[in-house]
Amino acid sequence: MRIDCETCPVRxxxxxxxxxxxxxxxxxxxxxxxxxxxxxxxTLASAGLITAHEAMTATARIEPWRPLRSTG
Structure with missing residues (x-):
């Protein structure tokens, strides 16, 4: 079985x-x-604000969910 993200229909x-x-x-x-x-x-890379390496290795970070606390 081969999984290919390039051809994934919901990529x-x-x-x-x-x-x-x-x-x-x-x-x-x-x-x-x-x-x-x-x-x-x-856009940041093409403007020279970050390097090509930084652009290629950039990832999004998921912040941990903190439950709300009620007061009162």
Whole structure:
């Protein structure tokens, strides 16, 4: 069986729910950039504000959910 993200019909829309993405991630709270985030990072790189290496290795970070506490 071969799994190819390049041909996935829901690529970049449902990566967060994909078991393959979960297995390949480097850190549990890091995710691949979505298309809007990738465009923003590419814009920063083309403007010279970050290096090409920084742009290529950029990841999104999921912040841990903190439950709300009620008061009163």
């Amino acid at each position: 970049e829309r449902h990566c967060a729910e994909c078991m393959v993405t979960a297995l390949l991630q480097l850190a549990p709270l890091e995710q691949r950039l979505d298309s809007d985030e990738r465009r923003a990072v590419d």
